Amino acid sequence: MKKALVLSLVFALGLGFAVSAQTLSGSWDTTITIEPTAPTITIVTDLSVDYTVGAWMFTSNLGLSEAGLTGLDFAVEGVLGAFVIDSALVFDADAVAFTSWISGVTVSIAGVTFGADFTLSTGTRLLLHRHGFA
Numbered sequence: 146m147k148k149a150l151v152l153s154l155v156f157a158l159g160l161g162f163a164v165s166a167q168t169l170s171g172s173w174d175t176t177i178t179i180e181p182t183a184p185t186i187t188i189v190t191d192l193s194v195d196y197t198v199g200a201w202m203f204t205s206n207l208g209l210s211e212a213g214l215t216g217l218d219f220a221v222e223g224v225l226g227a228f229v230i231d232s233a234l235v236f237d238a239d240a241v242a243f244t245s246w247i248s249g250v251t252v253s254i255a256g257v258t259f260g261a262d263f264t265l266s267t268g269t270r271l272l273l274h275r276h277g278f279a
Contacts, residue, residue, distance in 0.1 A: 168197040187211065200224040214238045228252050243267060 171194040178187040190209040195202060201223030208216030215238050222231040232248040244267060251260035 168195075170195045170197075189215070191216075208238065214241070227254070 171192070173190070173192050175188065175190045178189075179185075180187075188211050192205075192207045192209075194205045197203075201221065204220040206216065206218050208214070217236040217238060218234060220231070220233040222229075224230075229251045230249070232246070234246050235244040236242065237244045246265040247262065248264075249260065249262040251258055253259075
């Protein structure tokens with residue numbers, strides 16, 4: 146009886162992981178430049194990670210050099226019912242500070258598409274940009 150219980154538990158967990166359809170992908174690019182005349186070495190690395198869960202994709206981009214952080218941003222896009230949502234969060238690597246957060250949402254009802262964009266950036270208030278309908 147214990148073996149059947151353990152086997153059914155393993156089967157249920159395996160089925161749960163298979164059904165969730167998660168995908169982790171990305172790229173890692175590194176460029177190493179060696180200058181022999183003036184002995185210097187420059188290293189630049191870009192890392193991009195994409196994580197997909199169902200109808201949602203989460204993206205992260207990171208840039209590094211020998212001086213430190215050169216870029217950092219995050220993005221998400223997906224579908225929630227009739228709504229299509231996208232959002233991006235950007236940071237300034239030089240000042241090590243928040244730069245902007247841009248989000249958008251669109252919905253199609255009876256062949257008419259409505260949308261809005263929201264922008265939040267440093268030094269400004271929240272801005273709302275309304276799309277027309279198509």
